[in-house]
Amino acid sequence: MDTKAPTDPSGTAPRDIEDWKKRAEKKRESQTKSIPPEWRISVPEDRYNVIQVPYECNLLEPLELEITDTLNVDTILEKLRTGTWSSVQVTRAFYKRATVAHQTWGETYNNVFGRTLNPYDLRLTSGGSSGGEGALIAMRGSPLGVGTDIGGSIRIPSSMCGLYGLRPSYCRFPYYGARNTMEGQESVMSVLGPMSNSLSGLKIFSKAIIDSRPWLRDPLCIRKVWDQEAHELVEHGGNGAKKCFAMLYDDGLVKPHPPVFRAMNMAKNALLAAGHEVIEWENRRHEDIFSNVEKQIFLADGDEDFKRECAKSGEPRIQTMDPDLYSHELHNPETNQGVHLIEPLSVWQLWQLHKEKRELRKEYLDHWQATVSKTTTGRPVDAVISPAVPYAATPHGKNLSPFYTSLWNGVDYTVGILPVTFVNPAVDKPVPPHEFYSDDDREVYHMYDPEVFKGAPIGLQVVGQRLEEEAVLAMMGEVEQALGAYKVQHSLI
Incomplete structure (x- = not known):
């Protein structure tokens, strides 16, 4: 396969490297000004x-x-x-807090602004791909935002930044006109969904969007x-x-770190x-679902979309998220040859x-419905509780496991x-090694150091079935209420 970057289909020749660098510099200057x-x-x-910086910067x-x-x-x-409060007061307040956020971390990891940092610890990732939105909301520079999700890009940054988020099923919320990569790939579709510091933010956004009758546009x-x-x-x-909730502790691909297991146990005991x-x-x-179907669909174009x-x-x-490399060092065919070998x-x-x-979606639907034989409610399980990722926010370049989120994209279930x-390093001690499922599992296990992850947020998914946005929001409320009572009872807050 030809490894040279193809020209724009419109016939426009690729711009030279100095051209994009100058435009990137101009964009950075514009942001600063x-x-x-x-x-x-x-x-x-x-x-x-830097979470406390807004209170200390005067x-x-x-x-x-x-x-x-x-x-x-x-x-x-x-x-x-x-x-x-007046509109001017509210707008000005969030403007000012957003500028504090912008001055403590980059917008995203790209060739213009650099890397997004997690406000709970700048040495950790804010997740992706909606990590800029996640970091901004975590700093309360905005009460509500919108992310995209094709494999977990709402849920992963929400978990890593201590937020609420909702991944709707395909086509429940409008997407027309949104700019993204892989446009035209409609096998496993990207969706837009809300991210917020509160559950009420998700409901207000969802109801407002649906009440606007977006199918007319x-x-x-x-x-x-x-x-x-x-x-x-x-x-x-x-x-x-x-209700009956099913706990997915371990997906059989990558075993979660101790604090994630603790979060799952907290949810279980609270419920x-x-x-x-x-x-x-x-x-x-x-x-x-992930390796044999989703991943192959994402690579079906032989990487043509990104190259164009x-x-x-x-x-x-940008071909890697290695924290020791910068964008100008990442374009190295000798060290990234595999990227060009995708057929x-x-x-x-x-x-x-x-x-x-x-067929996998039908099998998974039948699997869910069959749980009626295991519950005492007379219904199949009402929701599944699952990690979003097998760890808290990782050091930069180490966020390598989307399995817990991408599963639900593959079957198109609504997930909060x-x-x-x-x-908490005092309680989240390392555990002895288990029999590793894979090299990825081994790498995730050896990544864990409680002092490195100290203070990082952990979120959990609440999974409903397809097009259950209203029900998932309500069940998130029941889980949140149970957790709140449990934390008070056990002096965890």
């Missing part, structure tokens, strides 16, 4: 946790801190409605109005009624204490993957994510 001089701050280079007035510290989006809207968006009965969990026994039923989730062909996009500007493609699939081969994916706890 957009921050008023009186709003600029400095942070010591040896400071890694930039925000007390009212502005009060506004930006208000986690519930419905409270912000109510105070705007009643005139307690996006031809792929399904015609499905907000279902209040679903949000009241009528098919799941009703709000507050006994039991709240009167719910809890059973174990039996894994079902997880490796087939980079050819438009002439910039090198595209034929149309027939892609069709076979579609058939296999369809909510914060549960933080890594």
